[in-house]
Amino acid sequence: MSNQPPPKRSAAEAAKPVTSPPWQSEAGQGSQRYKAKSKNRKVSAYEGLQKNIRLLKAPRIEVWKNQYPDKSYTICLDIPEFTCICPKTGLPDFANIKIEYSPDKYCIELKSFKLYTIFYRNIGIFHEHVINKILDDFVNAVSPCWVKISGIFNPRGGITTTVSAEWRRP
DSSP: OOOSOOOOOOHHHHHSOOOSOTTBOTTSSBOHHHHHHHHTOOOOTTTTTTTTGGGOOOOOOOEEEOSOTTSOOOEEEEEEEEEEEOTTTOOEEEEEEEEEEEOSSEEEOHHHHHHHHHHGGGOBOOHHHHHHHHHHHHHHHHOOSEEEEEEEEEEETTEEEEEEEEEEOO
16 A cells, blocks of 8 residues: 555546546446556455465364254354454454354254354454355355354454355245
8 A cells, every 4th residue: 555645636626526436437437547557556465365265174064953844933143252363464353253044954063063163263364255154154064044144343443344144045
C-alpha cells in the first residue's frame, strides 16, 4: 500500500455527484483508464496465500444414525472458543461459530467435531475460507437437509467480521 494520499479532485469534479464507483463510466462499463491501471496493479501480499485451501485435509467428522429421519427438526451447535491463525500476520483469530442444521439420515458426533475444530488452531486461513471449508466438510460428512454456518470473528483493527454460508439439498 502506498503512503501517499489519494489524488485530489478538481473543483469541477467535486461539484459533480458521484453515482457510481470511479472505475465505471455512466453507461456502467468499466472505464479504459481503470482497465489500463488494473493491468499494472500492484499484487496484494495476500495473493496466492489460500489458493489450495480447498485441498486442506482436515480430520474426519464422525456421524451416527438418526433414529428420527421422518421428523423435521433443527440442531444448533455453538462453538464459542474457535481459533485459527491469520495467514498474513500469524496472530491468532478468535471466533464464535454457530451451526444450525436439519439432519436427514445422520447426525454429527460431537467429540469428533470438537477435534475437527481444534485442528484449525494451527492453520493460517482467512475468515471467509474457514467458514466455507467447515460447510463443505460438514455437508460431506452429514448430508443434512439444510445447514447454515456462521462465524463471528473478534475484532481485528476495530472491525468485527461475520461470515455466513448455507447449503440446502437440491
